[in-house]
Amino acid sequence: MLNSTILEALRNAVDGDGKGTQSGLITATNQLQTYECDGLTNFRTLPGAVLLPRSTAQVQAIIRICAKHGIPFVARGAGTGLSGGALPAEGGIVISFARMTRILEIDIPNQRVVVEPGVINSHVTDAVAAYGYFYAPDPSSQTVCTLGGNVAENSGGAHCLKYGFTTTHVLGLEVVLPNGEVVTFGSGAPDTPGYDLTGVFVGSEGTLGVATKMTLRIVKRPEAVQVLLAAFDSTTAAAQTVSDIIAAGMLPAALEMMDRLSAQASEAAVHPNYPVSEALLLVELDGPEAEVNAQMLQVTALCQQNGAWEVRRAQTAEERALIWKGRKAAFAAMGRISPNYIVQDGVIPRTALPVVLEEITRMAAAVQLRVANVFHAGDGNLHPMVLYDQSIPGQEEIALDLSYRILYLCVDKGGSITGEHGVGKEKQQAMGYMFSEPDLETMQRVRHAFDPQNISNPDKLFPRTRFCAEKTGPYTPHPLESSGVAEFF
Amino acid sequence: MPETPVRQIISPQSTEQVAEVLRRANEEKLVVEITGAGTKRRWGNDVAAVVQLDTTRLTGVREHSWQDLTATVAAGTPWTTMQSVLAMHGQRVALDPLWPDQATVGGVIATNDSGCLRLRYGSLRDLIIGMTVVLADGTIAKSGGKVVKNVAGYDIHKLMTGAFGTLGVIAEVTFRLHPLPKSSATWTITSNDISVLDRIRHQLADSMLSIEALQLRTRDKVFSLDVKFVTLPEALEEHARRLHAYVSPLSVEAGEESIWLSREGMFDGTRATVKVTFLPTHIASLISEIQDYGGSCVAQQSGTMIASIQPDAERIAALRQKIESAGGSLTVLRWPNDAAPRPDKWGPGGNALPLMREIKRRFDSNSILNPGRFVGGI
Secondary structure, three states: OOOHHHHHHHHHHHOOOOOOOOEEEEEEHHHHHHHHHOOOOOOOOOOOEOOOOOOOOHHHHHHHHHHHHOOEEEOOOOOOOOOOOOOOOOOOOEOOOOOOOOOOEEEEEEEEEEEOOEHHHHHHHHHHHHOEEEEOOOOOOOOOOEEEHHHHHOOOOOHHHHOOOHHHHEEEEEOOOOOOOOEEEEOOOHHHOOOOHHHOOOOOOOOOOOEEEEEEEEEEEOEEEEEEEEOOOHHHHHHHHHHHHOOOOOOOEEEEEEEHHOOOHHHHHOOOOOOOOOOOEEEEEEEOOOHHHHHHHHHHHHHOOOOOOOEEEOOHHHHHHHHHHHHHHHHHHHHOOOEEEOOEEEEEEEHHHHHHHHHHHHHHHHHEEEEEEEEEEOOOOEEEEEOOOOOOOOOOHHHHHHHHHHHHHHHHOOOOOOOOOOOOOHHHHHHHHHHHHHHHHHHHHHHHOOOOOEEOOOOOOOOOOOOOOOOOOOOOOHHHHHHOOOOOO | OOOOOOOOEEEEOOOHHHHHHHHHHHHHOEEEEEEEEOOOOOOOOOOOOOEEEEEOOOEEEEEEEHHHHHEEEEOOEEHHHHHHHOOOOOOOOOOOOOOOOOHHHHHHHHHOOOOOOOOOOOOHHHHHHEEEEEEOOOOEEEEEEOOOOOOOOOOOOHHHHOOOOOOOOOEEEEEEOOOOOOOOOEEEEEEEHHHHHHHHHHHHOOOOOOEEEEEEEEEEEEEEEEEEEEEHHHHHHHHHHHHHHHHOOOOOEEEEHHHHHHHHHOOOOOOOOEEOOOOHHHHHHHHHHHOOOOOEEEEEEEOEEEEEEEHHHHHHHHHHHHHHHOOOEEEEEEEOOOOOOOOOOOOOOOOOOOHHHHHHHHHHHHHHHHHOOOHHHH
16 A cells, blocks of 8 residues: 555655654554554554654645545554554554654643643643643543543543543644644634534544644642542442432542452552452542532541441542552452453443443353443443453453443443443444444544545444454553553543 | 514424424425524524424423433423423533523524533533434434443534534433532622733632632723632632632622623623633733723633624724634624624634535535524535
8 A cells, every 4th residue: 555655755744854863754564563553452453654743744744645645544642542543554554643742832821731642641730730730631541641642532531520521621623634634623712613623523533633733721720639438338339329429419529439349459459458348439529628528528428328337538648549549450450350351431320330230240140250340430431341261262252242242231221332442443333232323324424524535544433344254352451551551440 | 583584484393303394395405494592593694594493392301310410401492491490409501591591402502602600610512411413304313322421423412512503403402410509609899990800810710719600891981800609608708708818908799690691781772792702811901992992791711701892893803803813703693783884793714614614515415404604604
């Protein structure tokens, strides 16, 4: 697909007169292998070339070449995505944002920043913390993942119950469309006349073009933050407590639940000193000090009313960090109790939790597997982890099948197949279960308006015909995760 | 009322009926104007329609999952009617649109109206989690869902929000809800020096106080700053104490709840009404400009302003240019019938206009839905 003329044109696009210190074009196979997958490591495709542009103009030049020759491209940040969003097309181009990492503008009085897509999520908070601000969306990979990837996936995090997802915090974008045109969506000011193209672009998983500049909202830090941990004898009691907290009119910054199996794994991995129980509830409240103090008393009372036999309030920042550490390590910790596991990302109405957990237990027992559950209880995002042993012939397939059936169960209960990881390559087929043909056809109209040639991250997000020999597989850890740099969340 | 006569008014009672009407209209290429209660019908350009599709019989709160903080509502439901149903469980859609007693849910969404609450809870794009729409060819499509967190597929509902009915008819919408605040307090500071109020505004915006709304207004050469705190009763007193410290030596008065709908007063008499969007740091200079122009206005910290000014098309064009060069926008919402010449209501539309036209073409190839109403003649 990429002949020498095209490669030369691409080299010119990123190296200009060739006097740059390091070429922005990678074609050596051993180097290309770095880019053959993202955090969903069981899907791998070698790209034809990787480009490392330094500016919007260079991105535009690359995409113009792609458009002219019908070459598929995908943008890539840190490659931490969990659904194969940054997986290249066979012989296609990867546009890496490793060299577009500048924070271009910090505007504290207007509470916004302008960044390039390669900026790491937590670097925004680092840059504005001195002024008492932070960037709210906090995927657990936030110390390594990039904002370009966050925008593509509409990333969430533990605190999006109160603060909203990435989409809430993106005010405007500069985008290179799949035809090579550079356009501006939105601005620093709200309600730019016209369609909300920023809204539709965020979360489109790279299928509508490539963002090269983002205007983001930053948020004032709360005066006080408090964390509470409560232990229950049943997930139903913990779930009822969540409902009671909501019914009392509180909106906690985070509401997390872990079942016995996930708590055990976390305990074994990072020793957060969790009480041994059927369900652990973690509640974080933030806001003005007087408000947080009063609400914490109320939450404590609600936990006790629902039978919590231990309610622990983190008294110091260290204690708070320890409680969170156990929760954040829950995915990676599965390795302590199972040789292999598949993590899923379903969403259910919060009230369906007891029924869904019961059904998952039944489904797992029927195929003699175990499932551990971690739950963003506030917003209904369930992360079931199907535990299995790859060395037992056939068990991997059974586990995979179970993980998809759990997603379908979420849809049946009025939920969704993905709360924050995205559809990507992994859940293409499940889209057909969640949406009807007319729904998908309507989304395709948007897709075709942006990308009539179908070259911007093609064959993602929408269902496709699966080939017989195609390999789908279980989760294998990303190198960043194995080395402890990034965590699943 | 529109200047072109509407020949037929159709009031469907179900999403399927909407689909049937549109399918037929599309086959015969009949232009359709979509209306709710008509409170904002003059926003955007006039539409020369053959069919008026009236949505006011598509009513009712279909589902209120109060424990999940979500509700699904039919588009023709009046805003206040919806809110009173949700209030039975102490909840609401945290948005305060204009004329809520009449305005329908669908109309509020199609025009992307918002008010003072936007500062704390965001605009409709942050509050809508799912939608059922009917496209021009009768296709019934759903996007999003009934759960707060969901990243499956494109957010078609965001595309529909603020599209002025040019891409489809909104039939049903699912909102994320917020609890009604337990206690709140509104305070007003008045001065004839805008810079003093702007300094307090900035201090409040940069504070850790629990602020629900913050607005600056001017009328008859007097400026007012309004702030609303929402927190628990035990924290309200502390908030008031801190406010007094910021404001001193000026005095603070307890404000009326009605001031949060004072932007409704900008739609009156023989004057033009415009919506201006801006960066918060430009708020004071903009207000001064409106006042120099003999106008009055209500501006939100979130960056939107409704202003009442003389209907002078040339002067408005100049004002728009100035505002746009500072990163904002100006759209004309109301123009007196007898005032000539008439202004461009929308302004230039930016470099994404060709893409917007292409989206319109893909959604409504015969251009039957509110044609010409939107920016760039879409």
